[in-house]
Amino acid sequence: GINAEYGEMAIETLKVYEEKKKFKEFEQRTITNPDLESMSLAALLMIPVQRVSQYALIFEEMLKRSNRDHADFVPMSGLLGELKAITALIHERKEESAKSMEVYKVYTKIKPKIENLVNPHRRLVREGPLKEQTAKKKEKPYYFFLFNDLFLKVKKKNPKKEKYKYKDHILLIEAGAKEEGVTSFVVKTKAGKKLVLVTETALERDSWVRSFNECFVYLQSFEFYTGEYLKVAK
Secondary structure, eight states, X not given: OHHHHHHHHHHHHHHHHTTSXXXXXXXXHHHTOGGGTTOOXXXXXXXXXXXXXXXXXXXXXXXXXXXXXXXXXXXXXXXXXXXXXXXXXXXXXXXXXXXXXXXXXXXXXXXXXXXXXXXXXXXXXXXXXXXXEOTTSOEEEEEEEEESSEEEEEEESOTTSOOEEEEEEEEGGGEEEEEOSSXXXXXXXXXXXXXXXXXXXXXXXXXXXXXXXXXXXXXXXXXXXXXXXXXXXX
């Protein structure tokens, strides 16, 4: 399980550095190293994870060709069951790791850095551009990330790049969301903070509100969860 989780995270981290010149040179030396059989770093990192599932296939094939009366048949059957359970756990951890990696990717795109954005329980639910309606009824474009416990507001720094500037956030444990207007909805906190957000269509508005409601249901399952405000670097 741990191998699967860190294998996936290591590969995603490689992607962050793959555009850097020195790293490219290092990776090229790795690929051309005959002792490593011309394998990339990503391929090498995944070998331990892949081998477990290969072991299960080997044992399964051995059992098919073994006599049921053989003394090793029952112990091998038990071992095969354990290998299959481990393989299933690895796949489960890989899925969890992929979800955590989505949060990490958001973390790398935002400045200033948000120290505690990556959190074991946090999952990215959806993201997208929305227009915020001001008190004077003007509409300002922002980009939003909805996590299972948090609503994050950012500003795109460059239209051509996925780089954002942190603007604000709301803890969902303290908020509610509902439709307002033909293509808008409201996110309001218990303290009275209010965001009026405008979408392109009523369907998009309904989809956002539905996502918020799913997050609220998720948070209700944590009886003692009180939320934690983000720590934004200065």
